[in-house]
Amino acid sequence: GQNIDQPTEMTATEGAIVQINCTYQTSGFNGLFWYQQHAGEAPTFLSYNVLDGLEEKGRFSSFLSRSKGYSYLLLKELQMKDSASYLCAVRGPFSGGYNKLIFGAGTRLAVHP
């Protein structure tokens, strides 16, 4: 089976830095995505890693270690609008299907003043 783990909830202070971890054990791997989802809305794309290392995009960075089955999303200079769920997703192929994304349960981040 496929397993993607991330913490259920995190809290942080406005202006601070927060790191959201994701570990995965999947039968295939062709990239890892991070999505942001505000309550009641559809997820929106944040980042994509397919090779080991850090990808930086403004206040957001994402890191991948394929040998460890590990990724993190780093959010800097937190703003109140960053309060949302952050979804880790692994791209297949899995069991005969390619280009499938399997999602973790998401980490609900609350940013406080």
Add this chain to the structure above:
Amino acid sequence: SQTIHQWPATLVQPVGSPLSLECTVEGTSNPNLYWYRQAAGRGLQLLFYSVGIGQISSEVPQNLSASRPQDRQFILSSKKLLLSDSGFYLCAWSHRDRANTGELFFGEGSRLTVL
């Protein structure tokens, strides 16, 4: 530019009634299409995906079905809804080209409440 729309946005249905959610994509051709469900406080569960007209892969055994009558149309259906079918349903598409990253582009979502 590419767009994806799904409807209805919200619906409340009695147990045992039928369901039809529709999704259309514009501005691209031959997309991969997906239906996901998100139960309250839980992650996205892949229900169906399609790589072409009439080609549907089911991920989870259940009383839902999907159809792709046209290249850019994806329909989620049920003949008889169960209470457990309540949730937030998301349609998504990705580029068919394997060389692409495979990023998913989501529709606005349909919130289904079964009473």
